[in-house]
Amino acid sequence: MTRDELQEKIVAILVDEFEFENPGLTDNLRDDHGFDSIDAIELLAKIEEMIGFQISRKEKEKAMSIRTINDILDYIETIQAAHKS
Template structure:
């Protein structure tokens, strides 16, 4: 899965679930779009559905510092890498 594909899907989640159209990739989501703790939990559920894979408790904790779309994409890229390694191991 490429970074572009991940970005497209994350933007889809933001449009579909949060009614946020074309967010700036480096905008602070809390400050710019009132993205809050409830949204963060919903986003993690959306990512699980996208990856068709449950996130571990530690993986969810890692997401707590995320502030921008680009950071979300970085985070998902990391998850994809880990799952890829597990699949090939």
């Protein structure tokens, strides 16, 4: 899946599931959209469905530094690359 395809899917999830309005790639998810830790857990589950494999505990811990949609995209690309190795 290309980065553009990932972006399209993540933005759709944020709009449809988390009721974001016009999310920008560099918006701070928490400050600009009220995204909290429960939302983050739900999003990780959606990401697992999207990529087709479970994210390890160690990989989930790395998600704690995510602040923007660009961070989400970087995160997904990183874990996908690790699972291809």
